[in-house]
Amino acid sequence: METVTLAERPELVDKLWKFPGTWSTFMLQDRTSDLYYDTCVRLFPEFVMLALDGDRAVARSFCVPLAWDGDPASGLPAEGWDWAIRQGVQTRLTGDEPTLVSALEITVQVDQRGKGLSRLMLDAMRSNVAALGFSELVAPVRPNGKPAYPDESMESYLKRTTDGLPDDPWLRVHVRAGGTIVNVAPLSMHISGTLEQWREWTGLPFDTRGPIEVPDALVPVLCEPEHGYATYVEPNVWVLHRVGDQPRARSAKGRRSVGD
Ligand SMILES: CC(C)(COP(=O)(O)OP(=O)(O)OC[C@H]1O[C@@H](n2cnc3c(N)ncnc32)[C@H](O)[C@@H]1OP(=O)(O)O)[C@@H](O)C(=O)NCCC(=O)NCCS
Numbered sequence: 231m232e233t234v235t236l237a238e239r240p241e242l243v244d245k246l247w248k249f250p251g252t253w254s255t256f257m258l259q260d261r262t263s264d265l266y267y268d269t270c271v272r273l274f275p276e277f278v279m280l281a282l283d284g285d286r287a288v289a290r291s292f293c294v295p296l297a298w299d300g301d302p303a304s305g306l307p308a309e310g311w312d313w314a315i316r317q318g319v320q321t322r323l324t325g326d327e328p329t330l331v332s333a334l335e336i337t338v339q340v341d342q343r344g345k346g347l348s349r350l351m352l353d354a355m356r357s358n359v360a361a362l363g364f365s366e367l368v369a370p371v372r373p374n375g376k377p378a379y380p381d382e383s384m385e386s387y388l389k390r391t392t393d394g395l396p397d398d399p400w401l402r403v404h405v406r407a408g409g410t411i412v413n414v415a416p417l418s419m420h421i422s423g424t425l426e427q428w429r430e431w432t433g434l435p436f437d438t439r440g441p442i443e444v445p446d447a448l449v450p451v452l453c454e455p456e457h458g459y460a461t462y463v464e465p466n467v468w469v470l471h472r473v474g475d476q477p478r479a480r481s482a483k484g485r486r487s488v489g490d
Contacts (some may be wrong), residue, residue: 232282233354236275243271243288245280252337254446256431256462260419262312265319266294266334273322277331278360281351288342289351292335293359293367294318295328302330302368302412306468310370310415326331331359333369348400351406357475365474370408370418370466373398376448384448384465401467409469418466425453428460436460 253335265343273296281289292362300306307313314332333355338347354381359367373397376387388411390397395405405411428436428451432444441450442460451459 231288233279233351233358234282236271236278236280236359239280240275242280242282242287244295246271246278246290248287249290249337249339251340256421256423256428256451257446258311259421259423259431261425262315262420264313266292268285268394269319270294272467274318276362277358278352281347281354281443283342287339288348289338291333291335291337291351291355292423293333294356295321295331295362295364297321297324297328298330302366302468304481305413306368306370306415306470308415308417310466311372311464311469312419313415314368314370327386328364329333330366330368331362331364333367335359348403355481356407358470360473363474367471367473368412369404369469369471370415371401371469372418372447372464372466374400375402377446379446380443380447380450384416384467386462388414388467401469404469404471405413407456407471409471412470414465416465417463419464420429420461422459422466424459425455428453 234242236246270292277293277295279291280287294312294314298317311334314334318332328443336348336351336355373387379387387398388396396402424433425436428434434442434444436442436453437455439453439455442453444451447462448464451460451462
């Protein structure tokens with residue numbers, strides 16, 4: 231098994247997009263995501279990684295460098311994943327010096343799951359971020375066991391621990407790798423659509439007002455039939471990984487308070 235960045239192996243770009251069945255259709259509809267995924271190959275290739283088993287890409291990871299003047303250990307923004315993408319792209323547009331890196335995704339091919347590849351990919355991501363000169367990697371983590379408890383608050387879900395480790399499998403991987411849970415990002419992803427779109431994405435009727443449980447969603451989707459739309463706001467959990475000794479100087483730009 232070998233891990234490489236897209237900057238090192240640009241010819242592997244097609245493999246990056248061949249991860250069938252990894253995400254539920256509705257999870258691919260956060261409009262902020264286009265800002266990153268449509269540009270990352272050109273703008274951030276050194277932050278995009280693949281794990282190769284021979285010729286096959288068995289896992290991939292995406293990160294974005296960003297300028298932020300906050301202290302990640304004291305709290306990270308409520309808008310989590312969407313914020314990281316916007317802040318990263320804005321940082322690139324303004325030319326500000328990035329101060330830290332945010333993870334955005336680690337995905338393992340469906341037939342390769344349950345073999346410990348996620349830890350390998352996370353370790354490779356941590357090493358890559360350190361090698362690029364950063365000391366802090368933050369991650370708006372999507373706890374993959376949360377869909378079993380859609381009505382439970384994320385704060386309460388985080389209290390499910392055993393021997394000091396999260397019961398949630400994906401959060402546990404982060405904590406075992408050296409990450410520290412900082413705070414919940416209650417507004418991490420936003421997915422809105424017409425009722426027709428939600429029916430197409432999920433196969434569910436979307437004909438009653440109020441919360442609707444959707445498989446793989448971390449919390450219920452809120453349906454407003456009389457207004458013709460439904461919306462999903464996904465909470466994630468900020469995790470901080472210290473990957474080096476020397477924090478970069480905090481940027482005076484990219485200023486944004488926690489909770490904005
Ligand atoms: C989340 C994901 C990356 C985990 O990758 P993986 O390589 O299959 O996970 P691992 O084999 O490293 O296992 C990680 C932990 O989850 C546990 N686990 C694995 N499969 C599991 C399952 N089906 N049910 C419950 N726990 C499971 C493992 O036991 C391990 O915990 P442990 O170390 O305490 O034993 C992978 O499932 C995936 O790509 N999912 C879709 C994308 C996604 O949700 N990514 C994360 C958000 S960006």
